[in-house]
Amino acid sequence: MKLPFSLFLALKYLKPKRSFISAVTVISMLGVTLGVAVLIIVLSVMTGFDEMWREKILGFNAHISVVQQGGIVRDPDSVLKKINRIEGVTGAAPSLEGLVLIQFDDRVHTPMLRGVDPVYESKISQIPSHMIAGEFAVGGEQVVVGRDLAMRMGASVGDKLIVYSPQSFVSADEIRLPEELTISGIFAVGMWELDVGYVLTSLEMARSLYNVDYGVHSIQVMTDDPFHAPEVAMHIHEALGAGYFPRTWMEMNSQIFAALRVEKNMMFFLLAFIAIVAAFSITNTLITLTVQKTRDIGLLKSLGFGNGGITGIFFWLGFIQGAIGNAMGVGLGFLILKYRNELLNFMSSEFNLELLPPELYQLSQLPSHTTMSDLTIVCGLVLVFCTLSGLVPALHAARMEPVDALRYE
Numbered sequence: 001m002k003l004p005f006s007l008f009l010a011l012k013y014l015k016p017k018r019s020f021i022s023a024v025t026v027i028s029m030l031g032v033t034l035g036v037a038v039l040i041i042v043l044s045v046m047t048g049f050d051e052m053w054r055e056k057i058l059g060f061n062a063h064i065s066v067v068q069q070g071g072i073v074r075d076p077d078s079v080l081k082k083i084n085r086i087e088g089v090t091g092a093a094p095s096l097e098g099l100v101l102i103q104f105d106d107r108v109h110t111p112m113l114r115g116v117d118p119v120y121e122s123k124i125s126q127i128p129s130h131m132i133a134g135e136f137a138v139g140g141e142q143v144v145v146g147r148d149l150a151m152r153m154g155a156s157v158g159d160k161l162i163v164y165s166p167q168s169f170v171s172a173d174e175i176r177l178p179e180e181l182t183i184s185g186i187f188a189v190g191m192w193e194l195d196v197g198y199v200l201t202s203l204e205m206a207r208s209l210y211n212v213d214y215g216v217h218s219i220q221v222m223t224d225d226p227f228h229a230p231e232v233a234m235h236i237h238e239a240l241g242a243g244y245f246p247r248t249w250m251e252m253n254s255q256i257f258a259a260l261r262v263e264k265n266m267m268f269f270l271l272a273f274i275a276i277v278a279a280f281s282i283t284n285t286l287i288t289l290t291v292q293k294t295r296d297i298g299l300l301k302s303l304g305f306g307n308g309g310i311t312g313i314f315f316w317l318g319f320i321q322g323a324i325g326n327a328m329g330v331g332l333g334f335l336i337l338k339y340r341n342e343l344l345n346f347m348s349s350e351f352n353l354e355l356l357p358p359e360l361y362q363l364s365q366l367p368s369h370t371t372m373s374d375l376t377i378v379c380g381l382v383l384v385f386c387t388l389s390g391l392v393p394a395l396h397a398a399r400m401e402p403v404d405a406l407r408y409e
Contacts, residue, residue: 044370315390
């Protein structure tokens with residue numbers, strides 16, 4: 001198959017007679033390679049963090065939380081029956097949740113206390129399967145606590161906690177005594193905010209603490225697909241009618257996911273300048289090539305080779321260098337991502353850097369996930385930058401007059 005003449009000359013100019021390929025061209029393509037690799041690595045790690053947070057949040061919370069106007073779901077049994085009949089719902093459980101004061105060894109802590117039904121809880125939460133000590137038992141005066149909260153309190157299974165609720169201080173003419181609860185188990189879902197900020201007990205104990213005579217604060221609903229939660233929430237609203245307000249996990253955690261999305265976009269925007277700098281280096285290379293090939297350009301134009309063909313040579317040169325840099329950058333990026341944890345451990349041990357504080361991330365490895373959309377955007381954008389880098393030298397070459405070019409030579 002015959003190549004276009006512009007492409008043929010571009011490939012020829014990439015292989016000068018005196019050397020296999022010019023050192024300047026190699027340096028330019030290495031710049032593109034590094035730019036592509038850095039973009040892929042950063043976007044993959046940011047996507048990995050996003051998926052990690054989503055997984056951990058859904059491991060503790062349900063996909064949908066249904067509340068009733070007034071703050072109390074007055075007939076939870078009826079609501080549970082209606083919700084369980086909706087297509088896409090895999091489980092539902094009642095919940096009471098609020099802030100409490102916990103006293104242990106003369107120290108006070110302020111976690112959230114959630115009252116749950118152990119029969120339903122395993123259908124909507126991974127906590128029963130993430131016990132690291134004791135057992136998931138919340139009946140009577142028992143409570144399970146997060147690992148980081150237990151470590152902060154210095155408590156273990158079997159210790160007794162004094163629990164105060166805010167309702168104990170509401171009425172001036174009524175004294176509400178605190179409850180003494182025994183730690184039956186310790187859980188760890190791997191998310192610091194949850195492991196340090198939550199304790200679970202029975203619905204009856206939570207009602208006593210919050211002074212709720214009947215009902216629950218919300219109904220927690222699990223779906224077969226978390227990304228279909230908005231559609232299921234709409235069906236729940238239609239089934240329950242006015243006065244009930246289902247909220248999806250996306251809405252309840254919109255701030256953290258919005259922050260991750262903004263951070264990822266800003267990192268992409270800032271690191272894209274690496275690719276732009278690499279494109280400028282290609283421009284410099286092509287401008288130098290224009291000066292070196294002045295005689296050739298003059299001969300081509302004197303033979304009737306049009307301006308479009310001349311500019312095409314330099315656009316092809318930019319495109320080819322961008323394509324090669326893309327390919328090498330993708331390979332380098334995947335290689336670094338494959339051994340990212342080994343590099344992380346090396347930097348931590350050699351330079352004493354704590355890149356992933358365990359009290360925040362609870363991670364032993366750096367998460368990563370490369371999506372095809374991120375890969376396409378990075379490679380496409382870099383290829384456009386590199387192709388357009390031939391614009392200035394192409395216009396300069398196209399404006400040359402054959403007589404002036406040959407006289408210059």
